[in-house]
Amino acid sequence: MLEVKNLTRRFGEHIAVDDVSFDVADGRLTGFVGGNGAGKTTTMRMIMGVLAIHGGEVRWDGRPITTADRQSFGYMPEERGLYPKQPVLDQLVYLGRLHGQSAPAARAAATELLERFGLADRAKDKVESLSLGNQQRVQIAAAVIADPVALVLDEPFSGLDPLAVDSMADLLREYARRGVPVLFSSHQLDLVERLCDALVILSGGHVVASGTADELRRSGRVRHRLVAGDDVGWVRDVPGLTVVDVDGPTALVELHDEATGTRLLTEALRRGSVREFAEVVPTVSEIYREVTA
Amino acid sequence: MTLMTDRRTTAARPDPSTDRPAVVERPWQVVAAREIAVKLRDKNFLISTFFTLVLIAGSFGFQAFLANRPHEATIAVTSPAAAAVVDQAEQAGVAAEVKLEWSVKQVPDAKAAEALVRAGDADVALLPGANGAQWRLVGERERDDTVSTWVEKVVGEQVLAEHATALGTSVEQLRAGSTVSYDLLDQDARDPGFVRVVGFAFAFLFYLAALIFGMQIAQSVVEEKQSRIVEILAAAIPIRQLLVGKIVGNVVMAVSQLVLFVGVGLVGLSFSPWAALLPALAGAAGWFLVFFLVGFVVLAAMWAVAGSLATRNEDLQSTSTPVTTLTMVILFGGIFLTGTGQLIASYVPLMSVVAMPIRLASGTAAWWEPLVSIGVTLILAVVLVRLAARIYSRSVMQTGTRLTVRQAMKLQG
Structure with a gap:
């Protein structure tokens, strides 16, 4: 498990990351969400040891993280980069060896990854001769070349076409299934909602919400929607609930307790037909807007 | 494929020492190897190295060629006596381990000899001297110091010998005590x-x-x-x-x-x-x-x-x-x-x-x-x-x- 404890980083007077704590559990896809300047990249850079930590610590397997631990991580920085003039295969082999793989192991892993990404026939081509999409695929291969024990990916989906987004998502799920903790940042909230087991929402350098998607959705007051056959203006008079919105036969309410729900439904049925009475679970986007507002 | 193999079949994380290669290269070694490989694949580097080597070897070859090349000269003369002087000068030079390859061109008179020199067919002419001197050398623009050194030496010896005989003494006696030795204090100096x-x-x-x-x-x-x-x-x-x-x-x-x-x-x-x-x-x-x-x-x-x-x-x-x-x-x-x-x-x-x-x-x-x-x-x-x-x-x-x-x-x- 990767643990981030009270991480702090200043740039001059500005505190970019302020006392940030969260966990990335083994086998969990953890989405890292936040606006521009929220501190996601700074946090990821501190996790990877690329940026000095001004306060707090990063822990791996219950102890402070070491250089050797980080060497076995897979990392994709926000600013992508490869040697433009080096052939694709050589480059992946080089990165694999920097991660501690033997030359033959790195070569085997690189060849398999290129096959997987449909780039086997481009292995000897220079990176700069590849299309941007293919360069992006090589970049992904570079992050996972050395069979990483954890993945830290900064905006792995940016710049990918829809098909590549799907195969990237598959790859992340595959690593999570193998027990690898995966932390990735993204602006695409729908994608995060679809993919993630857990979420960390960052705003202004602080964690404003974190937990599994389900926990987050139910953390606020759960709302219910009532759709009846007739006008439902009467709900305003029902005690034990807060009316969020009433529009003809539809009402959106926040129940203060379980019993009120039963009372509301009974009352509605007494007055006529009920077409719908359901819990309204907010989307991740809605939660995000709420906590970052 | 190994990408898919599950290393986490047990709850415990695999021991890094077993799933990493036994002999772990230090990262700097991998980086150094890449730097070297990049340079070795750089055509400009290989070509410039090759040409520098050729240049070094070539310059020594050229020096050796210059050093081994004999001094060549064609000398115009107007008399057998002059030809004999040239011959003796050449022998004196060769005896002192100087490589000389001289040839003699006999012409009827001084005018013809000078014409040869002017035309470039002869480098030097050895002609009878004026104002008491037995011989004079004539060149076109530059003095040929090698020719003049050995001709002067031979002529000087001859004249000295003639004068000694006329005076009833020998060259050795005339020269006795005239040598000056030159000792270097720092024998190793280069x-x-x-x-x-x-x-x-x-x-x-x-x-x-x-x-x-x-x-x-x-x-x-x-x-x-x-x-x-x-x-x-x-x-x-x-x-x-x-x-x-x-x-x-x-x-x-x-x-x-x-x-x-x-x-x-x-x-x-x-x-x-x-x-x-x-x-x-x-x-x-x-x-x-x-x-x-x-x-x-x-x-x-x-x-x-x-x-x-x-x-x-x-x-x-x-x-x-x-x-x-x-x-x-x-x-x-x-x-x-x-x-x-x-x-x-x-x-x-x-x-x-x-x-x-x-x-x-x-x-x-x-x-x-x-x-x-x-x-x-x-x-x-x-x-x-x-x-x-x-x-x-x-x-x-x-x-x-x-x-x-x-x-x-x-x-x-």
């Missing part, structure tokens, strides 16, 4: 001309290698910054390992190239007329390589810093100015410093890379002097490389704008 050539060779080899391989280091640092791969590298290995790998890789290449050049130079020397100087020069050349090794480590670190301060290749021109200037100072110091200046330079780190080997070649340095000097350089190398590593690791991640050393020192990691 030909200053030779020392100058060696000094120039050392200075220039240093300059070329320091510039070519230094620029390579700076460019590879900028390439990593500019392409942003440096962040991936920094996450995978400590940034100092990256710097050490770069320095080691390029130092290995620079020293290997220099060994090749110096080796071919020494072999060439052994076939040249100066072969006798080989033992003395080989020692100096060996020390030159040692000094270069240590000195270039320092310069390589500086070049890496120059690269890390730049954000694009175009910035290198300005960020590398201090180190290129330093290289020039060492070059010119090596060529022009003499006496006390040279003595001081041979102890100043980096300046000593060229200055000390020159002093060794000229035989003015005692055996312990290079040891002391290299010790001083080593101490500075440790300090400077550490400083360079600090600046490098701070500035290499700054991809925004070009930095100065002062700005880089203020940066946080």
Whole structure:
């Protein structure tokens, strides 16, 4: 498990990351969400040891993280980069060896990854001769070349076409299934909602919400929607609930307790037909807007 | 595929020592190997190395050719007596182990002889003299000193012998006590001309290698910054390992190239007329390589810093100015410093890379002097490389704008 404890980083007077704590559990896809300047990249850079930590610590397997631990991580920085003039295969082999793989192991892993990404026939081509999409695929291969024990990916989906987004998502799920903790940042909230087991929402350098998607959705007051056959203006008079919105036969309410729900439904049925009475679970986007507002 | 194999079948994380290779290469070794491989695949580098080798071998071949070529001259004469003088002069020269190949052209009179010289068919004419002199030499524009030396010598001996006979004495008696001996106090002193050539060779080899391989280091640092791969590298290995790998890789290449050049130079020397100087020069050349090794480590670190301060290749021109200037100072110091200046330079780190080997070649340095000097350089190398590593690791991640050393020192990691 990767643990981030009270991480702090200043740039001059500005505190970019302020006392940030969260966990990335083994086998969990953890989405890292936040606006521009929220501190996601700074946090990821501190996790990877690329940026000095001004306060707090990063822990791996219950102890402070070491250089050797980080060497076995897979990392994709926000600013992508490869040697433009080096052939694709050589480059992946080089990165694999920097991660501690033997030359033959790195070569085997690189060849398999290129096959997987449909780039086997481009292995000897220079990176700069590849299309941007293919360069992006090589970049992904570079992050996972050395069979990483954890993945830290900064905006792995940016710049990918829809098909590549799907195969990237598959790859992340595959690593999570193998027990690898995966932390990735993204602006695409729908994608995060679809993919993630857990979420960390960052705003202004602080964690404003974190937990599994389900926990987050139910953390606020759960709302219910009532759709009846007739006008439902009467709900305003029902005690034990807060009316969020009433529009003809539809009402959106926040129940203060379980019993009120039963009372509301009974009352509605007494007055006529009920077409719908359901819990309204907010989307991740809605939660995000709420906590970052 | 192995990508899919599940390493986590048990709850416990696999022991890193079992799933990583048994013999783990140090990251700097991998980096150094890449630097070397990139250079070995660089066609420009291979071609320039090859041509430099050809140039070195060729220049020695040319020198040997010049030295072995006999002095050729065609001498116009108007009488058998003159032909005899030419013949005796040539024999005297050959007897003194000078290679001469002279031919004689007999013509009827002085006018015809001069016409031959003017037409270029003869180099010199030996004609009867005027105003009491027995002979005179006539050339076109330049004096041929080889011809005049040996002709004067033979004619002088003949005239002296004739005068001695006329006076009833012998040449030996006339000459008795006239010789002046010339003893050299420093028997080991070497030909200053030779020392100058060696000094120039050392200075220039240093300059070329320091510039070519230094620029390579700076460019590879900028390439990593500019392409942003440096962040991936920094996450995978400590940034100092990256710097050490770069320095080691390029130092290995620079020293290997220099060994090749110096080796071919020494072999060439052994076939040249100066072969006798080989033992003395080989020692100096060996020390030159040692000094270069240590000195270039320092310069390589500086070049890496120059690269890390730049954000694009175009910035290198300005960020590398201090180190290129330093290289020039060492070059010119090596060529022009003499006496006390040279003595001081041979102890100043980096300046000593060229200055000390020159002093060794000229035989003015005692055996312990290079040891002391290299010790001083080593101490500075440790300090400077550490400083360079600090600046490098701070500035290499700054991809925004070009930095100065002062700005880089203020940066946080």
